[in-house]
């Protein structure tokens with residue numbers, strides 16, 4: 001466990017962000033009933049009577065862009081969840097690659113950071 005950083009501060013920030021991300025996920029997607037860490041975009045409702053080709057194309061486009069946004073949000077959601085689990089286990093703030101303590105300014109910029117600056121990619 002790290003004594004040099006204020007883990008409680010990071011925990012609060014993470015908990016706040018988790019709620020926001022969860023809300024966004026629920027706005028544009030629905031949780032996969034078989035895997036609660038997985039979301040899928042709501043299929044756009046097609047109105048058979050009024051659907052013309054343009055509308056269908058718009059719907060498909062919207063579904064695809066929602067799917068892309070969901071994917072990003074889902075990654076963020078899982079990063080935050082993992083960071084909170086690490087806090088519970090007193091393992092927060094260490095690089096997943098080299099196990100070194102993650103720089104504090106990096107954690108301030110991204111509380112869910114998994115790696116130190118050297119191993120960012």
Ligand SMILES: [Zn+2]
Pocket residue numbers: 095096097098099100115116117118119
């Ligand atoms: Zn590292």
